[in-house]
Amino acid sequence: MAKLFVLLVIILGVIALAQLMRVYELSSKLTEKKENEISNRDNRLNAKLMLGFMLFMFIGFIWLMLEYGWTGRGPAASVHGEQTDWLLNLNFVIVILVFFLTNALLFVFAWKYVKKPGVPAFFYPHNNKLEMVWTVIPAIVLAVIIILGLQSWNEVTDEAEDKAIRVELFSYQFDWKARYAGEDNKLAKYDYKLTDEGANPLALMTTETIDKAIELMTTGPNGIEDMETKLNDPKLVFSEKMRTEMEERLARKEQLIRLLHQMKARNTGKWDERAMDDFIADTLFLCKGENYELTFRSKDVIHSAYIPHLRTQMNTVPGAITRFKVTPSMTTQEMREIKNDENFNFILMCNKICGGAHYNMNMMVMVLDKPEYDKWFKGEWQEIDGKKRLMKRGKIHEETFAHTYYKEDPTKTYPEMQAEKAAAEAEAEGEEMEGEDNAEGQEAEEPEA
């Protein structure tokens, strides 16, 4: 309703303006003045309005800056963030100076050189010196900005030193997982073909996970054997379309299983140990003052890992690994004191529109000081923000590479949760554990997704 009203006012305004123009034209005719002739009074008024507009714009700009601050970024909480902030401020200083200079020239000239009766326009077609000035100076300034920018970009995306802590951020629609390299500080190898939503969501490679993937694809529900049986069963009738689809799926699986067998043949088991001490968390814990090498992986589409307070942003790309080095310079607690907000938390957000629940794709980032971080890394239960969190993967890799703790109930590990769920299901159905097998098999059905 309100919108309609605004629209009506605008339309009426336009009509009123058109009518005024008409009145003006008619009155010009009466006074026998030509319509295109502009009086000196009008010219002088326009010149003054130009100057007035410039002052209005400049004063408004300065007022906005004083009222709302430079940029609204707040303090940076990482070492490189302080540098990039400096660089950004330098850019702002240049941009603002140029803004004032060019606009002042534009409007002051329009005011100063207003048409005066009897004074012809001065013909001034070219000036080499001026051309030089406004070509060379911007070129030098741009070169400085770009060189400084490239330097800091190369710095943050370069390979980290050996002792930097390795953390992988795994993105998928619509959440994040952080994988820590564990005591050896070496991230295990992975391969998308080993993806098992329940037991191996991050597709880590070990002798066991390769065997399991082969087994699932061969004899599991909807595995190769299962599909062949169905296709060859004379009692089952499929439509032409359905049969073609099934055959295509079977062909894809046969191709994948060949690749899995090749993987098995090449596997010497040297990745097993690396994988066993990797652990997965759904909060990103960082230690103040430590260097981190964050690597990024995507399971499905392009996401972007954005940690605004750490001034970190990097796309995560399916099939490629991206990287960002970061050294937190402030703990969560310190930032809470600065912001005077007990509930403040650093956050990792997806900054690439990646689907329906994109808006909700975030992860908490907790920066601790060294003693606290060590406690977490070694693994203990701890109260954080009134929630009990498993500060350690514990013995996570007994059977799986599943989450170190379970999101919906952080007091339980993922395998514990699964076992409980299976037991409850078995009790309800009066069957023994059969449900769990089925659920697992179905989820592992499409490892290429």
Ligand SMILES: [Cu+2]
């Ligand atoms: Cu996303």
